[in-house]
Amino acid sequence: MLAYNQKNFLIVDDFSDFRSSVRSMLRDLGAKDIDTADNAEQALKLCTQKRYDFILHDFNLGNGKKNGQHVLEDLMVEKLLSHESVFIMVTAENGQATVMSALEWEPDAYLTKPFNRAGMAQRLEKLIQRKTLLKPILQALDRRNPAEVLAACVKLTQQDQRIAPLCLRYKADALRDLKQYDALETLLRGILADRPVPWAFRALGSLLARRNKVAEAQSVYEQALKAFPLFPALYDGLADVLVSRGESRRAQRVLEDAVRLSPLAIRRQTLLGKLALENQDFDGACRAFRHAVIQGQHSRFKDPENNLNFALALMKRSADNGLDARGRVELNQTLTEVIKDHPHNQGLQARSRLMRATSLLQSDPDAAEKLTQDAVVRLRDMDDFLTPEAALTVADQLQLLRQPKASHAMLKTCAEIYGDDPKVMQSIASKTDDPEILTANTVAIDVNQQGVRLYKAGDLEQAQALFRRAMALQPRNISIALNFAQSLLHGQGPITDPDKLAECQACLKMIGKMPQSDGRFERFQKLQNKAFGA
Amino acid sequence: MTDKQTGLDFSMVIASTVHDMKNSLTTVMQTHAQWRERLDDAQRNPPECGVIDYEFARLNGMMVQLLGLYKLGIDQLPLRPDYHEMDDFIEAQLALHQEVLSGRGITASYDVDDFCPLGFFDRELLGSLVANIMINAIRFARSAIHISVREEEGQLLLTINDDGPGYRPELLTLQPDFVQGIDAVSGSTGLGLYFASQIAARHQRNSVQGRIELTNGGDLGGGCFILYLP
Numbered sequence: 001m002l003a004y005n006q007k008n009f010l011i012v013d014d015f016s017d018f019r020s021s022v023r024s025m026l027r028d029l030g031a032k033d034i035d036t037a038d039n040a041e042q043a044l045k046l047c048t049q050k051r052y053d054f055i056l057h058d059f060n061l062g063n064g065k066k067n068g069q070h071v072l073e074d075l076m077v078e079k080l081l082s083h084e085s086v087f088i089m090v091t092a093e094n095g096q097a098t099v100m101s102a103l104e105w106e107p108d109a110y111l112t113k114p115f116n117r118a119g120m121a122q123r124l125e126k127l128i129q130r131k132t133l134l135k136p137i138l139q140a141l142d143r144r145n146p147a148e149v150l151a152a153c154v155k156l157t158q159q160d161q162r163i164a165p166l167c168l169r170y171k172a173d174a175l176r177d178l179k180q181y182d183a184l185e186t187l188l189r190g191i192l193a194d195r196p197v198p199w200a201f202r203a204l205g206s207l208l209a210r211r212n213k214v215a216e217a218q219s220v221y222e223q224a225l226k227a228f229p230l231f232p233a234l235y236d237g238l239a240d241v242l243v244s245r246g247e248s249r250r251a252q253r254v255l256e257d258a259v260r261l262s263p264l265a266i267r268r269q270t271l272l273g274k275l276a277l278e279n280q281d282f283d284g285a286c287r288a289f290r291h292a293v294i295q296g297q298h299s300r301f302k303d304p305e306n307n308l309n310f311a312l313a314l315m316k317r318s319a320d321n322g323l324d325a326r327g328r329v330e331l332n333q334t335l336t337e338v339i340k341d342h343p344h345n346q347g348l349q350a351r352s353r354l355m356r357a358t359s360l361l362q363s364d365p366d367a368a369e370k371l372t373q374d375a376v377v378r379l380r381d382m383d384d385f386l387t388p389e390a391a392l393t394v395a396d397q398l399q400l401l402r403q404p405k406a407s408h409a410m411l412k413t414c415a416e417i418y419g420d421d422p423k424v425m426q427s428i429a430s431k432t433d434d435p436e437i438l439t440a441n442t443v444a445i446d447v448n449q450q451g452v453r454l455y456k457a458g459d460l461e462q463a464q465a466l467f468r469r470a471m472a473l474q475p476r477n478i479s480i481a482l483n484f485a486q487s488l489l490h491g492q493g494p495i496t497d498p499d500k501l502a503e504c505q506a507c508l509k510m511i512g513k514m515p516q517s518d519g520r521f522e523r524f525q526k527l528q529n530k531a532f533g534a
Numbered sequence: 535m536t537d538k539q540t541g542l543d544f545s546m547v548i549a550s551t552v553h554d555m556k557n558s559l560t561t562v563m564q565t566h567a568q569w570r571e572r573l574d575d576a577q578r579n580p581p582e583c584g585v586i587d588y589e590f591a592r593l594n595g596m597m598v599q600l601l602g603l604y605k606l607g608i609d610q611l612p613l614r615p616d617y618h619e620m621d622d623f624i625e626a627q628l629a630l631h632q633e634v635l636s637g638r639g640i641t642a643s644y645d646v647d648d649f650c651p652l653g654f655f656d657r658e659l660l661g662s663l664v665a666n667i668m669i670n671a672i673r674f675a676r677s678a679i680h681i682s683v684r685e686e687e688g689q690l691l692l693t694i695n696d697d698g699p700g701y702r703p704e705l706l707t708l709q710p711d712f713v714q715g716i717d718a719v720s721g722s723t724g725l726g727l728y729f730a731s732q733i734a735a736r737h738q739r740n741s742v743q744g745r746i747e748l749t750n751g752g753d754l755g756g757g758c759f760i761l762y763l764p
Contacts, residue, residue: 021564028571092557093601094658095612110658114560114594115630116567122629126622162651165617195654195739198614227738230612 002125004030008050011036012043012071013058013090018113022056025117040066040074041298047080054086054124056111059097066298067264068107069097074300076105083138086127095230103202103233133163137170146177172203181211196227198234205237209244217241232258236268239275248278259288266292266301273309277316285313293334304341304348305390305517307334311355312393322362331359347386350378354397361400372401379406384513385417385478388424395431412437416476417514420445444473448480455487463487471507478520481511485527494533504531549604556597563590584637588672591634595669598662599729606732613736615656620646620683620690623657627664627681634672635679644681653683653690655737655763663733666726667694667759674698678754689742690763693752700750701757709748730761739764 009031011022019036026034035050037043040061047055059068068089075081089107091097097110108127111120131138136156140148153167153174168191175184188204191197201224208217221238228234235258242251252275258268273288289310296302311334314327323331335352342348357371379394386394391414398407411428418424419441429438451466467484474480488495488504495501508528514521566586570578605611624644628635635642671679675696682693705724708714712727727746734744742764752758 015561017561017565021568024568024571092560093553094598094662095605095614112658112661113557114563116633118629118632119626122626126619126625130619130622162649165652165654168617195615197616228613230610231614 002029002121002128005032007031007053008033009035010043010046010052010055010057012038012040012055012061012068014038014061014065015058018058022120025120028117029121040071043071044074044078044080047075048078051082052085054088055081056088056090057107059089059091064294067097069105070264070299072105072107077300083141084131084135086124086131088123088127103199103231106199130166134166134170137167141170146174149174150178169199172200176203176207181207185211196224198224198228198231201228202231202233202237205234205241209237209241214241214244218245230261232262232265232268235261236271239271243271243275248275251275252279252281252284256284259291263291264295266295266299266303266306269295270303270306270309273306273313277309277313282313282317282319286310286317289313290330293337304338307338308348308351308355308390310334311352311359315355315359323359328359331356345384346378346382347384347390350375350382351386351390351394353378354394354401357401358397368401372398372403376403376406379410385476385511385515386414387515387517388414388418388421388427391417392424392427392431399431408432408434408437412440413476415441416474417478417511419474419477420448420479441474441477444470444477444480447473448477448483451483451487455483460487460490468503475507475510478511478514478518478524481507482520482523482527485531489527489530494530501531508532545604545607549601552597552600552604556594556601559590559594559597563594566590579637581637584634587633587637588669591631591665592669595662595666599666599726602659602662602733603725603729606729611659611736613656613659615654615737617652617654618657619651620653620692621651623653623660624664624681624683627661627668630665631668631672634669638672638675640672640675640677640679642679642681645683647682647684650683650685650690653692653763654739656733659733659736660761663730663761664692664694667730670726671696671698671757671759674700674757676756680752680754688764692761692763694759695752695754696756696758697754698756700755701748706748706750710745734761734763737763 004026009026011019011026011034013019013022013036016038019038023034023036035046035052037046038061043055043057046052057068057071061067072081072087072089075087081087086109087107088109088111089097090111090113092113094112097107108131109123111123134156136152137149140146140152149170153171157164157167168187172184172187175181175187184207185204188200188207191200192204201220205217205220205224208214208220218238218241221234221241224231224234225238235254239251239254239258242248242254252272255268255272255275259265259272263269269288269292273285273292276282276284276288289306292303292306293310296306311331314323314331318324318327335356338348338352353371353375357368357375360368360371376398391410395407395410395414398404398410411432415425415428415437425438432438447466447470451463451470454466455463464484464487467480467487470477470480471484484507485504488500495504508524508531511524512528514524570583602611621644624646628642628644631642668679671694675698678697680695682695684691684693705712705727708724709727710731712724712731714724727748731746734746737744744761744763747760747762749758749760750756
């Protein structure tokens, strides 16, 4: 029997009748420590103050509000919920929560309303039994030790072969965290050969994509969607694969399907918006970014880039005849939010002002001029690296706002930072034919490539020399700086040569303001930790 | 989308209304249970409560089924299979029907074969299937219902047996085409079986589909419902 008087409980539901009903059931069972919340924010706050043994969370907390799945994700990401705790998702209807599931974090159980005391007690008892059985795995998860998780899975499976299926998911996650990709692929393919399991499809798809087997990943997702067409997470996976294969139109359609199933997902709306912009579907981009901005209000996924992209989409949508009244209001609101939220970020301050100036160019040229002057000063003083997309948009707008010199400088900087990316250079070439911008970096990039070849061949000294030369030519290029730093830090131990260490630290400092959204940011952080001894 | 111009899509109207009705029924059921808890022992379990509990469960089951059939019809019934412990799954069903069973003096028992402690299925869908079959069994059983789980040729068999008069012969001859059993005049046992067979069929493994089977007899001598899960 569960010792109800020694456990603590949290009930989250927007209906007070339901909260009091569950509370009285728990009291009848002997529970003493019962808290309640009627919204997600309150629930999260309570969880920061107290560790709950049981959380009974209603899935649907009202239209447009965070739902139980959002709260579960927040709790897991913020590490506010022990793996030994029990999270029960309470739903009003079968399958209601299923379609929203991210497949990444799943509750310990679903409980459909209405339920009686006996039914609830049975679930709680059984879930505690299961948690006790899996305790070694769950404790290792709380310690964030995947090797221990893996060992615990093996041991439990040896003790009782029949419970092996209960360990599969933990095992797969542990192999992923340990980067044992071959073993993981074998495990997942084995699971799927036996039965179609939704989470295993997702895991295999993302593993194959990570290993650059994009065609295989695509067919895994396509197969998965045939079996489980109501899982938005599988559409997300397919869209990612299509993007990496350059099929942005198909990717957009796939995400539109996912959004129809489950609109409450900021990251999904953000990606959809970007694809729509890329595909020149400005109506679609407005819709997606509007969703992303609104949902971001109370979320940890709040991102000023969504506001700026929303503003951009609004302007592009009405490029021919100017913004309508609603569009103007939306544009002002979304940009004001950025300016208020990020007072010290010169890049965001400048970009918001340029957006607004561009929108006012016809209707209020004086105001536009003022905003532009302000933005130009801020850009001059800024040391953050903009993403290529942001830099190119800024360059376009500066051109429109009759600031050709500032626009030219922006393109030049962008070419210096991202010159090794042919796609970026192509975009730059569509905006300028200045050889100073278009060809200034070709030598450095060529030297860098030679360096990469020698580095791979094992000729460290020569590679370093080449990277050093490339670095001197293009000191702000992220790829070159990363390669140079990596070649200097090569090997297990710390650098013994103080000159080389100083050189390495200096080159990492040059790119220290790179955007965190850049795919190379993780690599940068690792090198930085090594160079500066984190 | 064209429905917006041509008028109301009546099945959507029904589904959306039933959704609200179900929420309302949930509140009624839970309030009723709370109110009963406050009564004296002598007043708490009058015979009428057995009727009320049974009809609550039946109403809820029918609404779940109706919403399920609606979603099935528009291809929006999600399927999320996973491994579940069979004893847990059956215990949960019996616990949910505890009041109804004791109110009617029916003993419910179960056994799970040691060699198949886990099943692979969508717990919510199968839960509503088993609940509907249970409600039907409770209606006809005299004093006992038995649920058993065993394995046969790689398939999982879940059997619900009662000691009532058994299924009507015409239902037995209908299978597997239960849709013919739906009768607007005599009630809709056939509809429940149709829904059950649809849920069973959505569980597939290596292109083998799940299915249901009706017989009479079994250890208890009454109706015997068998679910095959691949």
